[in-house]
Amino acid sequence: MKTTQPIPHNISYEVDEFNSRIKLMHYNKDYVEALLAHLEELAKEKDIGKVMIYANPEDVSFFEKLGFQREGEISGFFQGEPACILSRFLEDERAVQKDEQKKDQIVEMAEQADPVAERPALDSRYQLRHADKEDAEQLAELYKLVFKTYPTPIHDSEFIRQCMDQDVYFTVVTDRGQIVSSASADVFSRYQSAEITDCATHPDYRGKGMLSAIIYDLEQRMRELGIPYLFSLTRAVSTGMNMVIARRGFEYKGRLIQNSHIAGQFEDMNIWAKNLIEDSNR
Known part of the structure; x- marks a missing residue:
């Protein structure tokens, strides 16, 4: 901890x-x-x-x-x-940063991807909604499935409940009541900023635009709360996650070397940031 x-x-x-x-x-x-x-x-x-x-x-x-x-x-x-x-x-x-060239290529690919200005439409069988404490067990099970290890104790349902009491907002997508994708906005109220984090999709549901839709919703929730500055730390080796966050208008701001213990090892994390005020004025 x-x-x-x-x-x-x-x-x-x-x-x-x-x-x-x-x-x-x-x-x-x-x-x-x-x-x-x-x-x-x-x-x-x-x-x-x-x-x-x-x-x-x-x-x-x-x-x-x-x-x-x-x-x-x-x-x-x-x-x-x-x-x-x-x-x-x-x-x-x-x-030591491993595979630096490959990671740089992922960033370049993400920066060149077409932006997603609106919330992606999901298949009618899926429901996007805000999570509450009753969802904690399902959320913990999803994170256990997706991540062998994680920088925070997100595999623990009680930890998730505590997060919800401490300005962490989860949005999920469900299929017939089962949570299949999730992400959160961790608000630093003292600083008027928030981290988009805890992004996970069940392996059977990837490639359907779920995380992009969730992040769009989290951005709207942050606007309503008056939190104008967002950032996200993405695994430098993850083409998909870097693409998702870049297409939502986040800008690449550097790389933290061997920064987070995730998926069983220390990994480099890319920094992405977004100003919701500037985004609204475009």
Whole structure:
């Protein structure tokens, strides 16, 4: 489980042992060098291989001089201001990106795909709806089927219920009452942004536009809540998921190397971001 550790001087960080990473979300530059030394000691103690910083753009060069490398940015993450993500790898093998050319080709293909401006029409046998706590067991079973491992305990129905109490909104597609596709919007209300995540479709139902329809619905829900900035982290090896998110108008913003433990191993994650305000004005 991940835990967020608040400490003085408006500093907060998240220790995520399952994904073997520490994320520094808020910092004070007057204390940051001592803080980073503390985080690296904590990482060594817990055998964590990656320390990440969500930095203000003007601080990027400062952190680069301290040995961090820029991996990308989440546009609009901090109430409309970008979060530049920099990382220091504490294990050499953790910094290795495999099949970089193939992953770059997937991004290029996704960026060239025709956009999907409207919600795709689904076959009449399928129903798109908002999920509630009564769906937690079905959701957990779907995620168990699709993902051998996942960055959060999404295989646990109780965890899903807790998420629903903490500004995580699920939309699903059902076939005769059975959930066959799902995704969520995880709202960071403090920052006025949300992550499109937990995207999964039963293998027998892929290629039917379900996730695209779900993401369209989640975008509408975020508009209604007044959340203008969205982002998504997609598996860099997944052609389908990168295509789906790019066709919904998300823009590629970089790649996080060996960032998330998913499908049984650490995987590179592509950053995609979307500004709903700009999208509405087009």
